[in-house]
Amino acid sequence: MIILAIESSCDETAAAILKDGEILSNIVVSQIDIFKTYGGVIPEVAARSHLEAILPVIDKAFTDAEITWNDIDAIAVTHTPGLLGSLLIGTLTARTLAILHDKPLYAVHHLKSHIYSNWIKEPSSTASSQSQKDETFPTFPLLSLVISGGHTQIIYMKEHNSFEIIGTTLDDAIGECFDKVAKILGLPYPGGPSVAKAAEKGDPDRYKFPHPRIEGLNFSFSGLKTAVLRTVQKECGVGIDFPSHDLKNLLNEKQIADFSASFQKTAVDILLEKVAQAKTEHPDAKSIVFAGGVSANSALRNAAKKKFASSSNDNMPNNTVALFFPSHMFSGDNAAMVAMAAYYEIKSGIPPTDPYSLDISPRSAIA
Ligand SMILES: Nc1ncnc2c1ncn2[C@@H]1O[C@H](COP(=O)(O)OP(=O)(O)OP(=O)(O)O)[C@@H](O)[C@H]1O
Ligand SMILES: [Mg+2]
Incomplete structure (x- = not known):
């Protein structure tokens, strides 16, 4: 084929x-x-x-x-x-x-x-990735964390072509949040890789940002973006009406690195906490599949491996789960x-579409 x-x-x-x-x-x-x-x-x-x-x-x-x-x-x-x-x-x-x-x-x-x-x-x-080297692929049922420029979702798949959205963002997508934080810090587009690179030299514990209290498996990232903005303004000694696009001129390299690392750590923690919760609620899941542009993030990959690797992990009792990341x-x-x-x-036997009438849609849920 x-x-x-x-x-x-x-x-x-x-x-x-x-x-x-x-x-x-x-x-x-x-x-x-x-x-x-x-x-x-x-x-x-x-x-x-x-x-x-x-x-x-x-x-x-x-x-x-x-x-x-x-x-x-x-x-x-x-x-x-x-x-x-x-x-x-x-x-x-x-x-x-x-x-x-x-x-x-x-x-x-x-x-x-x-x-x-x-x-x-x-x-x-x-x-390059472990999964491809070993020629092993995700097994069902699985949980997928889709983290991209426009989406943040946890999707449960009991088999191929079966998608149940069990968590989604209520406001900004995680990639969008990385991009907006990059703009505040004056880092180049696209923001995700720039923040990740700056974070390599930063202290992830220097600035503390709150985790949103969102029920269930949903996410919210607009509060985190605002928390970064307010902390940067405070650090620079300016008020909340100071234009965000001028803040970068007041930050030094060390502050930019520390803000990047602290933001990234918080974002990764929020994502993985929800994935852990999803796994607890869906103990039958055999694989966790990461997908979308943000899944390239090394800090996320390392933290996920640490969090889900061991079956003796206290947070994940009686659960062994295989992790999959797309090749970069x-x-x-x-x-x-x-x-x-x-x-x-x-x-799966899904029929083709009619080429004469195929339409597009800027927004639609996975089905
Ligand atoms: N290493 C990285 N760390 C964090 N974010 C990253 C990294 N690499 C890319 N991104 C982010 O991934 C996003 C792009 O991913 P992707 O191409 O999947 O999104 P999109 O196609 O624009 O949106 P969608 O797939 O939701 O329609 C951007 O927000 C970018 O900043
Ligand atoms: Mg995409």
Whole structure:
């Protein structure tokens, strides 16, 4: 089964070709350099960049995979959620190609793709994560922590293509929170990796931020972002009406590193506490699967391994659980994960979509 997949939901134009879940080619053209200047994504600019990049990106995917259209069994594309203009470019391209080449078209939910990044088989020469080296994959039932630029969710999956959202953020997403804190500290876009890098030299215990008291498995991150802002203002000796974009000029390198490390520690603790709670409430879960851009975070990976590794851990009695993280190259947006999600849709007997009527949706829950 050879699948061509296309991803264009935000600011990466990507195409990948996978054969039975194994990568033949994987092309990602990021718009990060364009949006560094603005400090964030501008939807119209993103859509125009997709328009320019999408055909060369698909062309390169075929060249790298050394196959032709005759070899393709199906096309997959992200149709929700994401930026409207960006989604339109990817879906219209995929619809046109499906009609032109008479191939079945699979419309894939972006968060499903992030979760399925944990099933991607890399060519053995590039395999990096433990799961891929051992050729072991998550087993069901599982809990997935989806942590990305637009989402923070805990999803229970009893089997492939079965998604129950058991926790979600009530306000900001965790990636968005990293990005906003980076802006306060004057760190470059994209904020997550910048905060993580600055945190490496910082003291995670210098500043204390409160954990939100949210019932159940839901999250809230807007309070944490405000707590960072207020603490920075206090540290700089200015009032709460002082413009947040000018604070960076008052901070030294050590303060920036300590704020980054302290914020990151709090964010990681909040995420993992909820995952632990989810595991307690769903003791049958055999795997915990991390997904989305923030899952690249090393502090999170290390803390998760420490928290869930030992079956003798007092907080996790009688529970052994296997942890899965996507390989770093698949934690952010890419098309290989879209192909992977489509592969398991096809295996589950989910029918293809109609290329003449496929619509997009900027927001929709995983289903
Ligand atoms: N090492 C890291 N530590 C923390 N955050 C990170 C790291 N690397 C990337 N991020 C964050 O991940 C987010 C991007 O992830 P992703 O590409 O999955 O999000 P998105 O596609 O924009 O949103 P969504 O998937 O919800 O539609 C950004 O907020 C970025 O700052
Ligand atoms: Mg994403």
